[in-house]
Amino acid sequence: MRAAKQTSHRLLVALVAVLVAALVNVTNAFAVIETYQFTSPELEHRYHKLSQELRCPKCQNQTIADSNAPISKDLRELLHRRLESGASDQEILDDMVSRYGEFVRYRPDAAGVTLWLWLAPIGLLVLALLILVSVFRDRSAAPASLSEEQRRKIDALTRSGSVKP
């Protein structure tokens, strides 16, 4: 009985492990299978990094590493060529942006119009905090004492009998 329980337990653990592994790998599963020869592992590393940071202009929610679109293939080829010719990451990104605009980067430059993209979340967070603070301050200050005029009004109403205290 106990042995059976133990094996089922083990089975469960194994199942969870497989699931977790599948979830971790799910992003890689969509990547395009393609072979490029690199003269150094460092270039290959940069290729993977950059191709996952550049956005396919045609299929707008995919990186060029994920996308099967011909345009992404062209961009991967260009990326490979530029890396092998010794261009720096910044040069390559500038090159891509000069063709397709800031849109092509998943991490746009923190300058010009795209600066808003970086600042907006911070701005919204600050705004939310301000609202939160003001709400809590109101709540704690709520049972404020009545003004002299309000007191007189209540007195008048209760005395006239139209409102019972």
Add this chain to the structure above:
Amino acid sequence: MPARIRLFIPLAAFIGLFTLLLRGLSLDPQELPSALVDKPLPKFELLSLLDAEPVTERSLLGVPMLLNVWATWCISCRVEHPYLQQLSDQGIKIVGVNYKDEDRAAKKWLKDFGNPYRSNIVDKRGTLGLDLGVYGAPETYFVDADGIIRYRHVGVIDDRLWTNRLKAVYESLSKSATEA
């Protein structure tokens, strides 16, 4: 009174957000502004389709033109084709970029459906397309007489689009050229 005004803050926020999102609904996310607007045509050296003469960006200057990226595999290009013919008949200079295509298929296309192009640039490997920032044919670049790209339209050009928007863009091309 200010307390009463503050009651309207959520409503104002709602209206603001609503207008913003409503505006977003009518925007086409596929329509990207070209990074090459107000920049000169990229340098290239390719052959023309029909007579295999060398073409460069300099040989295209002089008159405002539409640079139309097309291919025989592109279905919407087929849709756009008759309208380009109409524009060409009005005397508008249209230069084609035959993008990643087979020469023979392209020549047959022009023979079968008519040729609205003043000339065609063969971009078999898509290098010019890449430099132009092409991401989906058909694309049409509005280039002034000095070879500066002033506007890019992605997708089919039809009569409605032309009269509503693109005609004015085209006319502004010759205006900027005469001023310069």
